Amino acid sequence: MLLALCILVATLGRFVQRERVGPSTQLFIENRVDHFNPFNQDVFRQRYYYNSEFVRDGSHVAILEIGGEGEINSAPGGTKSNPDILGRIADNYGAHIFVLEHRFYGISHPFQHTSEKYDVGTDKLRYLSSKQAQSDLLYFISVMDDRLCPANSKDGSFKRIEGRTCFQWVIVGGSYPGAVTGWIYQRHPNLFAAGLSSSGVVNARYEIPEFDTHTLMVPGAPCSDALYQAQHEATRQVEAGEDNIVYERLGIRTDADKSDIHYFIADTMLMCFQYGKSKSCCDSRLSKAWEGHGDILDALVDYLSTSSFDSYDSINLASDTAKHSDAFRQWWWQTCTEVAYYQPAPLINSLRSEKITTQWHLDMCKKIFDGLDLGNPTIKTNEFYGGEHVKADDVFFSNFWQDPWHMCSMTDDMGGQKDNIGFIRCKDCGHCVDLHLPQETDPIELVELRDRIYSFIVERVDSILNRVG
Numbered sequence: 490m491l492l493a494l495c496i497l498v499a500t501l502g503r504f505v506q507r508e509r510v511g512p513s514t515q516l517f518i519e520n521r522v523d524h525f526n527p528f529n530q531d532v533f534r535q536r537y538y539y540n541s542e543f544v545r546d547g548s549h550v551a552i553l554e555i556g557g558e559g560e561i562n563s564a565p566g567g568t569k570s571n572p573d574i575l576g577r578i579a580d581n582y583g584a585h586i587f588v589l590e591h592r593f594y595g596i597s598h599p600f601q602h603t604s605e606k607y608d609v610g611t612d613k614l615r616y617l618s619s620k621q622a623q624s625d626l627l628y629f630i631s632v633m634d635d636r637l638c639p640a641n642s643k644d645g646s647f648k649r650i651e652g653r654t655c656f657q658w659v660i661v662g663g664s665y666p667g668a669v670t671g672w673i674y675q676r677h678p679n680l681f682a683a684g685l686s687s688s689g690v691v692n693a694r695y696e697i698p699e700f701d702t703h704t705l706m707v708p709g710a711p712c713s714d715a716l717y718q719a720q721h722e723a724t725r726q727v728e729a730g731e732d733n734i735v736y737e738r739l740g741i742r743t744d745a746d747k748s749d750i751h752y753f754i755a756d757t758m759l760m761c762f763q764y765g766k767s768k769s770c771c772d773s774r775l776s777k778a779w780e781g782h783g784d785i786l787d788a789l790v791d792y793l794s795t796s797s798f799d800s801y802d803s804i805n806l807a808s809d810t811a812k813h814s815d816a817f818r819q820w821w822w823q824t825c826t827e828v829a830y831y832q833p834a835p836l837i838n839s840l841r842s843e844k845i846t847t848q849w850h851l852d853m854c855k856k857i858f859d860g861l862d863l864g865n866p867t868i869k870t871n872e873f874y875g876g877e878h879v880k881a882d883d884v885f886f887s888n889f890w891q892d893p894w895h896m897c898s899m900t901d902d903m904g905g906q907k908d909n910i911g912f913i914r915c916k917d918c919g920h921c922v923d924l925h926l927p928q929e930t931d932p933i934e935l936v937e938l939r940d941r942i943y944s945f946i947v948e949r950v951d952s953i954l955n956r957v958g
Contacts, residue, residue, distance in 0.1 A: 512540055512568075513539070513564040514538065514540075515537075515538055516538070517534045518534075518589075518628075518629060519533070519534060520532060520533060520535045520592070520625050520628055521628070522616055523616055524624035524625075525621075525624075533598065533599035533600075534596075535589065535590060535592065535625060535629075536561070536589075536596055536597050537588060537590060538564035538587070538588050539564055539585070539586070540566040540576075540587075541585065541586075542566060542569060542579075542586075543576060543579035543580045543582075543583060543584055545583025548584055548585070549582075549655065549656050549954065550579075550584040550585075550656060550657050550658075550950060550954075551585040551586075551633065551657070551658050551659070552566075552575050552578065552585070552586045552658075552659045553589065553626070553629070553659070554575065554586070554588040554661045555591070555622075555660070555662035555669050555670060556589050556590040556591040557591055557664060557665050558594060558816055558819065558820040559594055559595070559816045560594060560595035560813055560814055561590045561595055563588075564586055564587065564588050565661075566586040567926055573925065574924060575661060575924075577939075578659065578943060578946055582950065587633065589625065591622055591625075592616070592617060592621060592625055593609065593614070593616075593819045594816055594819060596813045598811075600613045606811060607812075608809065609808075609810065609811045609815075609818055609819060610809035611809070611859045611861065613809075614819070614822045614858075617819060618823075618826070618827060619668075619672065619827060619828075622669060623673045623676070627673075630658060635655070637656070638656065658680060658682060659681065659682055659685070659950065660673060660674060660683075660684040660685075660884075661684065662685075662686060662687070662689065663687035663688055663920075663924050664688050664690060665690060665823075666689075667686040667687050667688055667690065667691075667886075667898070667921075668689045668693075668828075670689055670881075671684070671686050671691045671874075671879045671881045671884055671899075672691065672879065674881040674883065674884050675874065675875065675879050675881050678883070681883070682946075682949055682950045682953050683884070683946040683949040683950055684881065684883065684884035685887070685946065686881075686885065686898075687921045687924050688888055688892055688920045688921045689886055690828070690898055691874065691876070691877065691879045691886075691898060691899060692871065692898065693828040693866070693871055693876065694829065694896070695831060695847070695865050695867045696829070696831045696832070697830060697832050698832070698834070699835065700832040700835075701755075701759070701838060701840040701841060702839075703893045703896070704759050704762050704840060704893055705838050707762045708762060711776050711779045712767065712775050712776045714779060715771075715775035715778060715785055716758065717838070717840065718779075718785055719775060719778075719785045719789035720755065720789070720840050720841070723786060723790070724754070724841075724842045727751060727754075728747065730743070734787065734790050735750070735754075735790060738791075738793075738794055739790065739793055739794060739798055740798070741798050747844075748842070748844050748845065749801050749802055751844060752801055753798050754841070755840050755841035755842075755845065757792075758792065758793065758840070761792065762891065762919070763893060763894065763920050764919040765917035765918055765919025765920070765922055766917070767891075767916075767917060774791060775788050800816075800817040803853065805817075806853075806857040807856065818857065821854070821858075825853075825861075825866065826863055826866050827866050827867075827870050828867065828870060829865065830897065831850040832845070833847045834846065851863070851864070877899065883909070883949050885941075885945045886909060886910050887923050887938060888900050888912045889912075889913060889914070889915075889919060889920070889922060890912065890914035890918075891914070891918055891919055892918075892919050894920060895912065900912040908945065909945065911942070913934040913935065913938050914934070915935060918932065923935065923939055
C-alpha cells in the first residue's frame with residue numbers, strides 16, 4: 490500500500506533514504522495548525538532543509554521540493570561536482586534549493602505528546618490533509634520569497650513588481666508529493682514558473698487490483714514464477730498458523746492478525762520491483778532458489794527480514810502516539826480520507842492473500858481510527874483536483890513502466906504525445922528514479938529523460954525571466 494515519497498524512496502509508509510550529498514542546513518518555520526479557521530491561531534514548528542551550494546548573488550530562481558509521507562533529513566540538489574537533476578537546474582540559475590517537511594511527519598508535528606512522541610490521535614489527524622499541506626507550502630514560499638529577495642538590482646535590470654513573487658519558483662515532488670505538485674500548480678499557476686512531478690499519483694484510485702498483475706510481469710521468468718510460488722507458500726504457512734520460518738525468522742507474534750501478516754509480506758516484496766531493485770531480489774535470491782540453489786520460501790523470508798512487521802501490525806497502527814520515524818498511521822489516515830490507492834488481491838496472478846480485499850482496507854480504516862466509516866474518499870478528491878485530468882501544462886510528469894504507480898499518474902497512454910509527459914521503459918527504472926543522483930550505469934532512456942526535464946524547466950523559467958527582467 491505504501492507509496493511513498495521519493496525524497497525518501499518509499500512505499501506508502503516504509504522509507505529508504507534517497508542518497509544525497511552536499512551542504513544541507515536544517516532550519517524551522519512557524520506554520521499555522523489550521524489554515525482554514527481564522528479563529529484558530531495555533532502554530533507549529535515545521536522543519537525544512539536548505540541547500541545553498543549553487544546560490545549566486547542576484548539570482549531570482551528558487552526550487553522547492555515537497556516533503557512527503559516520511560521524515561526528511563537533507564535537502565536535494567547534491568553538489569556542483571555531483572548534482573542531481575535539481576542541482577543541475579539550480580546551477581544554471583544560481584538558485585536556492587529547499588525541501589519542506591510534510592506536517593505530521595518527521596519532527597514537523599503540530600501536537601506534542603511527550604518529549605519523544607507526538608499526538609496522532611484521530612481528533613488531531615483531522616488537520617492532516619493535502620489541502621492543509623498546500624497551504625503550508627504557500628506560506629513557506631511567501632516567507633522565503635520575502636526573506637531572500639535581492640529586491641531591485643543595482644543596475645536596474647530587475648525591479649520587483651508589487652503583488653508578484655520576487656523569485657521564479659520551481660515546485661518539485663515525487664510520488665504523493667508529485668501529486669501535490671500537480672495539484673498546487675493547478676490551483677496557483679501564477680505562483681510557479683514550472684514544476685516536476687516524478688511518479689506523481691495525481692489520480693486517486695479507489696482500488697488498484699492490477700498492482701499485483703503488473704508487478705508480476707516486470708521481472709519475467711524465472712523470477713516471476715519463483716516470486717509467485719514463494720508468496721503463496723508463505724500465505725499457506727501463515728494461514729496454517731504453524732510454528733514455522735515465517736514467524737520465527739521475521740519475529741512475528743503468533744497471535745498477530747493474519748491479514749496484517751499477509752499484507753506485510755505482499756507489500757514488502759512488491760517494493761523490490763517498484764523501486765527498480767529486481768536484480769537484488771531475483772538474481773541473488775529467488776531465481777537462484779528456483780533453479781535449485783536453495784529454498785524459495787527461505788529466499789523470500791531472507792528478503793522480508795530486512796523489514797519490520799511492527800509498522801503493519803494493526804495494534805501498533807491504532808496507537809495515538811508516534812515517534813519522529815513513524816509514518817504508517819499518518820499515511821493510513823491520508824489513504825482512508827483522501828486518496829485510497831487500495832490494492833486488493835486480483836482474481837488471477839495475485840501476489841497477496843485473497844483476504845486482502847477492498848473491504849479489508851475499509852475495515853482497517855475503521856479499526857485504527859476509532860470506528861470511523863470513511864467509505865470511498867476518492868470521489869471528492871478527484872472532483873476537487875481533477876484526477877487524471879489535472880491541468881498543469883507547465884509541470885513535467887515523469888513515469889516509469891516498471892513502477893506500478895504509473896497507473897495513477899499522467900502517461901503517454903492517456904492520449905497522444907505531450908511535451909510535459911515522459912514515460913519510459915528501461916530495466917530497473919523504478920519509482921522516482923529521475924530524482925536520484927546520476928550513475929554511470931544509468932540506461933540511455935533515463936539519461937535522455939533527465940535532459941528533457943532540464944530543457945522543459947529551463948525553457949519555462951527563461952521565458953518568464955526574459956519578460957520580467
